[in-house]
Amino acid sequence: MSTQTDGPAAERRLGEDLLVVDGLQKHFPIRRGLLQRQVGAVQAVDGLTFSVRRGETLSLVGESGCGKTTTGRLLTRLIEPTGGRIQLDGRDISHLSTSDMRPLRRDVQMIFQDPYSSLNPRHTVGTIVGAPFRLQKVQTENGVKKAVQDLLELVGLNPEHYNRYPHEFSGGQRQRIGIARTLALRPKLIVADEPVSALDVSIQAQVVNLLEDLQNEFDLTYVMIAHDLSVVRHVSDRVAVMYLGKIMEIADRTSLYERPMHPYTVALLSAVPIPDTSRRERRERIRLQGDVPSPINPPSGCRFHTRCWKAQEVCKTTEPALVELAPGHQAACHFPENAA
Amino acid sequence: MPATVITYIIRRLFAAVVLLIIVSMVTFGIFFLMPRLLGATPETLASRYVGRAATPDTIRDMARNLGFYDPLYEQYWRWLKGIFAGADYNYGSGIEHCPAPCLGYSFRTYQPVWPDLMDRLPVTLSLAVGAATLWLLGGITIGTISAVYRGSVFDRLAMGVSLAGVSLPIFFTGLLSLSIFSYGLGWTAVGGSYTDIADDPGQWAYNLILPWITLALLFSAQYARLTRAGMLETMNEDFIRTARAKGLAEPAVVVRHGLRGALTPILTIFGLDVGLLLGGAVLTESAFSLPGLGKYAIEGIVNYDLPKVMGVTILAAFFVVIANLVVDLLYAVVDPRVRAK
Amino acid sequence: MSQNPEDALAAAAEPRPAATGSPFLQVRELRVHFPTDDGVVKSVDDLSFSVDRGRTLGIVGESGSGKSVTSLSIMGLHKAGTARITGEILLDGQNLVGMNPDRVRKLRxxxxxMIFQDPLSAMHPFYTVGTQIVEAYRIHNPVSKKVARKHAIDLLDRVGIPNPTSRVDDYPHQFSGGMRQRAMIAMALSCDPELLIADEPTTALDVTVQAQILDLIRDLQQEFNSAVVIxxxxxxxxxxxxxxxxVMYAGRAVEYSSAADIFNTPQHPYTWGLLSSMPRLDRERTERLQPIKGTPPSLINVPEGCPFNPRCAYAGTNGNLSFTVRPEFRDVGGGHHIACHLGAEDRMRIWDTEIRPKL
Incomplete structure (x- = not known):
């Protein structure tokens, strides 16, 4: 779907498409009244099309309610889509049953935001990290314990801490435990939902570096879900900007950050505070008014038109298609910025 | 009232009616079907309505008159119809009309059950409402103080006493308090005294004070613990810190912000307890010989007087259902977030 | 409410005192220690700073650095008996440490x-936004509910809530995250405070909303000329x-200066570490992030010498000094304060040759 560019994606050797998503949709029904009839739907995810190449990092960014977390749960098939297709390694997984999905759980793993609540406090680290082996009945060469200790070492934890409980670790260490568990079965795709946003700045950098090292070592493919645009710029090869369940813009990192085309992307980038006082005055600011509209009744036409300073009549009536405006750079806008 | 609230009430009322019908079927089944399964014939049942000297013929006539030979669903239908439309009974001395709501006639006294129930309802209601008021006030106050002064002497004492309160049975505390306060010290009325509130409110309260306290003791202990736990949690909420940051005085912080926030779980338990309360009232009424529904039900059970027991059960179920509906509506009053759903 | 109406009227009529030369908020040698079963948690240890009216002080630190404990101490919001607070907190010359709690309450x-991080949990879910602002106003101003309500509507309008006359009767859950934080700000401003403390006011908000709130705080500060601690x-x-x-670390200030100095010529290794571990939006990545090694220390056993020494790459530079002697928080020129044993030349060299090129 996108041609190879000379962006950062070229730094690593990228393979063929590992994940292909086509028209992905998830509507949650809303029921009301005496007979609990369906009166509408939360259009959490409404027609996403993108692909992720092997060894690549694609980030989904956007504000709350944009559907990025729902997308993550769809990709890992924690929930079933109401429309569209998800292909993993050439296999359609959109509607696989739980039992058919089980063998594929080895290939797709998820890292969660909150390292505190995603680890069972009553289990030792050994049990937590070793659980995937037992669940998938995987034979390990020197026993599960050895395998777990190798994993702990890999993510920078002391293998001796095998018998400790999650509460004995700091936030960053707990996130490392979560990552070790994720890596146990050598997945092909890791969906990471805000993996560092609960961590302190100095710890955040350690985990970001760890994720990077692991990607290089095991040729992992990441789909990162994040709201911190600075972290996203650092870790991604390509970035998709979402707004109210749709992709507004998708491009390789440099292109997106240097030449954003969609007005929403421009506004998002200009809203991020920069740790540099000298930029305080010279920065060009675009302040969006109000809040993100409800995904129950998203605005007609372009969903962003209610907050967009460039909106014209056509934006209210016609939804712009996501089209390639520059090599490897797609945007869904009638009046894109930075367009050649 | 917004349309959503009305739909909500309609749905809940509909569910309540269905529930009452199920309860009545089960009760009916137990009281009319069980004896059959245990070998009783229509004649044995009918023999309870005629004198000892009755001949088999009169018994058979009586059984026919009461419809005991009809299939069970017809009997149930007739019973149900009696509640809404009244019924005609024939005990051999001519047809007697029992106006709606008709819950049948007592086997023993030959009196219709419904007027009896209505006679006794005020006693039980007085007992229940008074006790509930006492325990809510007492339990919530003690619980709140315990939470605010957590770990203090008061807290430990209150929680210790409340543990005892939960553990002691009513007939023990009831008889003990009766023997001390009314027979020993003469401070309160003796057992069996009841005055209607309309006749003399002072006397009414004087007669009921000991039963109220006895019944409330059992429940207030639980409410004190519940309130304490809820308050400890609520007082750690961010909005309490905000209230203090505004400069609000501590008593207002505790009551207006803390207690208000801790009220919802108490309401939930209260809704459930209304059912238990009737059970508690049965024991309390027995202990204090109060002429209420509970005592009536016990008479019914002891004398194998099935219509009485049926009547009390249905009435009790009705009150439990209504109480739960009221509690659900109160949620919306207490917590505005419920209204949105 | 609980106040003598004449006092309050007099206070309301009184013009705001002109700057007297001494800063509006002065914190001197503040120590906040919490005795626990495991030992004394030294959340804040020997902290001094001041803020003038019309100025904004930013306190930066990671979790456990003592920044929130400091703000709660100023507001007198630590639970009685849990914290041991010593030192001085001077609000317009009056020392709040040791003051009768009821007098502190009346200043609060x-x-x-203060405004807090999560506006959803910081507002009472069962009262309307208007009721909560009215309450805040009437605690300190003996006016009728009607007058207070009018004031609440004006405030909501001022902080940018659309249709304030109808939104004043909404409950917090009917507001969006950004509007809730605006309402919290309106509540905090209801009595026209001279000191506003904002504890992570935008952390729970989306980035476009965060930008709106930061703009709002900046505008309001210019309008009200209050001292702001963010x-x-x-x-x-x-x-x-x-x-x-x-910049705070382990309950102490490690660096203090003008904002421009902190970003252009930071002098403390911890500040360097923070800057190096942050990914940047405004430039293409050049290298890996340079995280600070290790984790923040336990506040029960703060390391001997410089508290940052176990994580500092330059701890050995001055012999044993960093491991044995607590560095003094001192002025190194032009009001730039640091607590570090490194000499001026070393700091300059390290910043120019090792840190800045990698940012």
Whole structure:
């Protein structure tokens, strides 16, 4: 779907498409009244099309309610889509049953935001990290314990801490435990939902570096879900900007950050505070008014038109298609910025 | 009232009616079907309505008159119809009309059950409402103080006493308090005294004070613990810190912000307890010989007087259902977030 | 409410005192220690700073650095008996440490106000937004509910809530996250405080909404000319808002200077570490992030010498000094304060040759 560019994606050797998503949709029904009839739907995810190449990092960014977390749960098939297709390694997984999905759980793993609540406090680290082996009945060469200790070492934890409980670790260490568990079965795709946003700045950098090292070592493919645009710029090869369940813009990192085309992307980038006082005055600011509209009744036409300073009549009536405006750079806008 | 609230009430009322019908079927089944399964014939049942000297013929006539030979669903239908439309009974001395709501006639006294129930309802209601008021006030106050002064002497004492309160049975505390306060010290009325509130409110309260306290003791202990736990949690909420940051005085912080926030779980338990309360009232009424529904039900059970027991059960179920509906509506009053759903 | 109406009227009529030369808020040698079963948690240890009217101080630090404990101490919001507080907190010359709690309460919300991180949990879910603002106003101003309600509507309008006359009767859950934080700000400003403390005011908000709120705080500060303390872990937020910045580590100030100095010529290794571990939005990545090694220390057993020494790459530079002697928090020129044993030349060299090129 996108041609190879000379962006950062070229730094690593990228393979063929590992994940292909086509028209992905998830509507949650809303029921009301005496007979609990369906009166509408939360259009959490409404027609996403993108692909992720092997060894690549694609980030989904956007504000709350944009559907990025729902997308993550769809990709890992924690929930079933109401429309569209998800292909993993050439296999359609959109509607696989739980039992058919089980063998594929080895290939797709998820890292969660909150390292505190995603680890069972009553289990030792050994049990937590070793659980995937037992669940998938995987034979390990020197026993599960050895395998777990190798994993702990890999993510920078002391293998001796095998018998400790999650509460004995700091936030960053707990996130490392979560990552070790994720890596146990050598997945092909890791969906990471805000993996560092609960961590302190100095710890955040350690985990970001760890994720990077692991990607290089095991040729992992990441789909990162994040709201911190600075972290996203650092870790991604390509970035998709979402707004109210749709992709507004998708491009390789440099292109997106240097030449954003969609007005929403421009506004998002200009809203991020920069740790540099000298930029305080010279920065060009675009302040969006109000809040993100409800995904129950998203605005007609372009969903962003209610907050967009460039909106014209056509934006209210016609939804712009996501089209390639520059090599490897797609945007869904009638009046894109930075367009050649 | 917004349309959503009305739909909500309609749905809940509909569910309540269905529930009452199920309860009545089960009760009916137990009281009319069980004896059959245990070998009783229509004649044995009918023999309870005629004198000892009755001949088999009169018994058979009586059984026919009461419809005991009809299939069970017809009997149930007739019973149900009696509640809404009244019924005609024939005990051999001519047809007697029992106006709606008709819950049948007592086997023993030959009196219709419904007027009896209505006679006794005020006693039980007085007992229940008074006790509930006492325990809510007492339990919530003690619980709140315990939470605010957590770990203090008061807290430990209150929680210790409340543990005892939960553990002691009513007939023990009831008889003990009766023997001390009314027979020993003469401070309160003796057992069996009841005055209607309309006749003399002072006397009414004087007669009921000991039963109220006895019944409330059992429940207030639980409410004190519940309130304490809820308050400890609520007082750690961010909005309490905000209230203090505004400069609000501590008593207002505790009551207006803390207690208000801790009220919802108490309401939930209260809704459930209304059912238990009737059970508690049965024991309390027995202990204090109060002429209420509970005592009536016990008479019914002891004398194998099935219509009485049926009547009390249905009435009790009705009150439990209504109480739960009221509690659900109160949620919306207490917590505005419920209204949105 | 609980106040003598004449006092309050007099206070309301009184014009705001002109700057007397001494800063509006002065914190001197503040120590906040919490005795626990495991030992004394030294959340804040020997902290001194000050803020003038019309100025914004940004306090930056990671979790456990003591920044939030400091703000709660100023507001007198630590639970009685849990914290041992010593030192001085001077609010317009009056020492709040050791003051009768009821007198501190009467200053709270009136002369000093606070806004919190998560506006959803910080507002009472069962009362309307208007009721909560009215309550805040009437605690310190003996006016009728009607007058207070009018004031609440004006405030909501001022902080940018559309249709304030109808939204005043909404409950917090009917507001969006950004509007809730606006309402919290309206509540904090209801009595026109001279000191506003904002504890992570935008951390729970989306980035476009965060930008709106930061703009609002900046505008309001210019309008009300109050002293503002903004507490955050986000260096970007303080770069946007603060005039001066204090960096805290393990309950102490490690660096303090004007915002420009902190970003252009930071002098403390911890500040360097923070800057190096932050990915940047405004430039293409050049290298890996340079995280600070290790984790923050336990506040029960703060390391001997410099508290940062176990994580500092330059701890050995001055022999044993960093491991044995607690560095003094001192002025190294032009009001730039640091607590570090490194000599001026070393600091300059390291910053120029090792740190800045990698940022």
């Amino acid at each position: 919300g009136k002369r000093m106000a 507490i955050t872990h986000d260096l970007g937020v303080v770069a946007e808002l603060a005039d001066d910045i204090m």
